[in-house]
Amino acid sequence: MALLLALAVFTASQGGVVQLTFPDEPGVKSVDVDWQKKKVPFVRIQERWMTVIGVDLDLKPGEQTADVLFTMEDGRVDRREAIIKVEPTSFPTTELKVEDKYVQLNPADLARATREAKELDAIHSKITNEILWQEPFSVPIPGGKGSNFGHRRIFNGEPRAPHGGADLRAQTGTPIHATNRGRAVLGKNLFFTGNTVIIDHGLGIYSLYAHLSRIDVKPGTIVENGQLIGLAGATGRVTGPHLHWGMRVQGARVDPFSLVEMKTNEK
Numbered sequence: 001m002a003l004l005l006a007l008a009v010f011t012a013s014q015g016g017v018v019q020l021t022f023p024d025e026p027g028v029k030s031v032d033v034d035w036q037k038k039k040v041p042f043v044r045i046q047e048r049w050m051t052v053i054g055v056d057l058d059l060k061p062g063e064q065t066a067d068v069l070f071t072m073e074d075g076r077v078d079r080r081e082a083i084i085k086v087e088p089t090s091f092p093t094t095e096l097k098v099e100d101k102y103v104q105l106n107p108a109d110l111a112r113a114t115r116e117a118k119e120l121d122a123i124h125s126k127i128t129n130e131i132l133w134q135e136p137f138s139v140p141i142p143g144g145k146g147s148n149f150g151h152r153r154i155f156n157g158e159p160r161a162p163h164g165g166a167d168l169r170a171q172t173g174t175p176i177h178a179t180n181r182g183r184a185v186l187g188k189n190l191f192f193t194g195n196t197v198i199i200d201h202g203l204g205i206y207s208l209y210a211h212l213s214r215i216d217v218k219p220g221t222i223v224e225n226g227q228l229i230g231l232a233g234a235t236g237r238v239t240g241p242h243l244h245w246g247m248r249v250q251g252a253r254v255d256p257f258s259l260v261e262m263k264t265n266e267k
């Protein structure tokens with residue numbers, strides 16, 4: 001029995017992702033990690049067990065521990081500890097001017113926004129126990145850049161939640177492509193994000209595309225990496241047309257570009 005007893009140490013940034021990998025060993029049936037009160041499955045790829053965990057932009061910097069549980073064919077569970085070193089990221093503050101109805105919500109809009117926030121939470125907290133992609137993640141607008149992830153935001157003078165995604169410049173009508181293969185789980189109009197598409201990529205990884213002028217996917221269908229899912233627009237709470245691209249990893253708000261930069265099938 002060649003169990004790896006050394007403590008595994010991984011480094012991460014606030015608002016980033018960490019790919020955890022362990023070599024496969026004889027007799028291992030499944031591997032999971034307890035991370036931030038969630039149980040995240042690993043998948044076996046070639047000779048390794050792999051998963052991706054998200055570090056929320058507001059997670060406290062410092063050392064966090066994660067229990068990695070190896071369930072053996074005979075039912076035994078071998079527990080190992082992984083240390084996730086979270087480094088701080090500095091997020092600037094931005095002030096924005098939008099229509100007043102998106103800052104001072106009337107009762108009907110408030111009820112709608114509250115209901116939709118619950119619906120989004122329910123989607124993002126579900127961890128699908130499979131991996132639906134093999135290729136690296138791609139930018140929904142090829143060559144697009146967006147550096148405002150995590151910015152602390154003040155709308156019309158009122159502090160609001162930090163920016164949970166990256167905004168990519170786009171004119172209305174610009175084609176928007178899926179960041180990776182997955183299953184569409186939402187395609188409809190929401191109060192804040194306008195016409196919105198969400199794709200489940202498995203392992204608790206979700207991509208969200210907001211403010212679209214048109215939606216081109218049906219919930220429940222499989223979407224390929226790079227597939228057209230809609231057109232950019234200016235629906236919902238916006239200052240002008242653009243793509244808001246969000247990524248959630250087990251509910252954690254992470255910089256979408258941290259997934260694009262992640263190496264896949266690392267050896």
Ligand SMILES: [Zn+2]
Nearest residue numbers: 165166167244
């Ligand atoms: Zn945005």
